[in-house]
Amino acid sequence: MTTATPPVSAPGRTSGRERGGVPGRLPWPLVIPALIGLAFLVLPLAGLLVRAPWSTLPQRLAEPQVLQALRLSLVTATVATAVCLLLGVPLAWLLARTAFPGRRLIRALVTVPLVLPPVVGGVALLLVLGRRGLIGSWLEAAFGLSLPFTTAGVVVAEAFVAMPFLVISVEGALRAADARFEEAAATLGASRWTVFRRVTLPMIAPGVAAGAVLCWARALGEFGATITFAGNFPGTTQTMPLAVYLALETEPEAAVVLSLVLLSVSVVILAGLRERWVSRI
């Protein structure tokens, strides 16, 4: 290898610590609210750890209801993520790589579930996919399929709420990726589908992975749309967040244990994303 710089290389990530300058006194109007803000974010989590019934934790975790809810949560969140990948990546591609009238409007529509209260999302899903809904009634008549209050309904509710995270993440990765590689592939005789499969997708893989993890985390924590659209039936639609809510009314200690499980899952995800995502924000 000569001294020449390789033509294709990721731009070097510069560390934020290189900022020079003379350190001055920190201004208290910034520092004090900052510390209060930090405490506000961290204290509740610390409280959860402090109040956890550590001595009985193993038995409580092994309770069939907890395991059932955890299993259901993991399975539905994973399936919902798979659905989001299958539909969201092509949608992101369409938004990032093609020009069609109304593209901006569609892009705005895609992000609506992001800001919509999840309960409203659940109501909307009921109106469309419910037994008497626009599509739901047809689904039932044609295939005998009914989504509300089923495990499939949980997946639908979670995917509805979580998909924007994936679409936005993947679209960002697509826009950041150099489209000229795709042009190069086209000159080599690759069809647009081949270009997507063999050039675009491998190049945006980190963005897709980050989007999928975010999407999965969002699906795992989904509450409002799920309880509205799928209800709260242990074993079929009662996911962890729903179980936490229910336990809080009957058995607060169990709610703490369940919360602790969800918290550790979140921490594990954050740790996994540390490199790719958190450090860039």
Added chain:
Amino acid sequence: MNRPVQDRPPHGGLHARLVVERPAFRLDVELEVAAGEVVALLGPNGAGKTTVLRALAGLTGLTGGSITLDGRPLHTLPTEHRRIGMVFQDYLLFPHLSALDNVAFGPRSDGASKAEARRTAGELLERVGLAEYAAVRPGRLSGGQAQRVALARALAVRPRLLLLDEPLAALDAHTRLEIRAQLRRHLADFDGATVLVTHDPLEAMVLADRLIVVEHGSVVQQGTSAEVARRPRTDYVARLVGLNLHRGHGDGAHVKVGELLLSASDHVEGPAFVAFAPAAVALYRSRPDGSPRNLWRARIDGIERHGDNVRVHLDGPITASADVTPAAVADLDLSPGQEIWAAVKATETHAYPA
């Protein structure tokens, strides 16, 4: 030109008229490149050279015109069906694929089996001398190696038209010389038409059989390197080949440029160009006498180092550059603003019709 276009069957090679219109830019260029011929598009930045290549590749849409390659229309096909080989300025090797798989990409897209495509790619890597780098990712290749992989990848689709966009621009000066010699060899072996874009006249002259100079979206001059170098027709080309160029009016043995009457070695009538090399200009403090030459009173506009010599910019009836030795600068005690006599022998002054 060692392969004249007119000797080829009319349908062979590339025939193109490219019109691309954009706000504040219009490209209108005609290209004829015979099979086996290498044509260099030379021009300043923003002249539209790269747009020509992109239009040929189908990456930029045509506003008008047509492209015919070996008798078949090309402009109606999308990029992936044009069967062209393109080497991009920064190569654009796929970062996630090994050198071998980069080269195999074309054959794979063409429907070859994985093993078959890799065999083709292996042979091509061998041809560019990189067989032992087959498994290496582009990020670990040097600039020169990446350039050769990019060439191999472009040749792997067995193109009938090869497009090279500033193929040596991303290389350092040392590597460039070596890669240029290799590229020249590979281009000589290639039997299709080649269009090469560059802003480096030396690169164009070494690599190409014929030059086409593009400025502001149109062809301003074309011909063999020797023709272009000897008879520049625009200030840009004159600067590239390092000649003083003036436009005037010929009346046989003389060309009148502004108020100055220059004798030339050639006879021209009517609108004419006069060209002479800066090294042919001699400077004197007092009016010289003797052999017949073109003589004028000039004012020194600037003095700068130029290789081993000193380039003196002259103002006066005509603007010109003169290359003199550092010793001459000292002897003549030259300084900006000074009045001086400039002379060029008639035998070193070339005149040709404008």
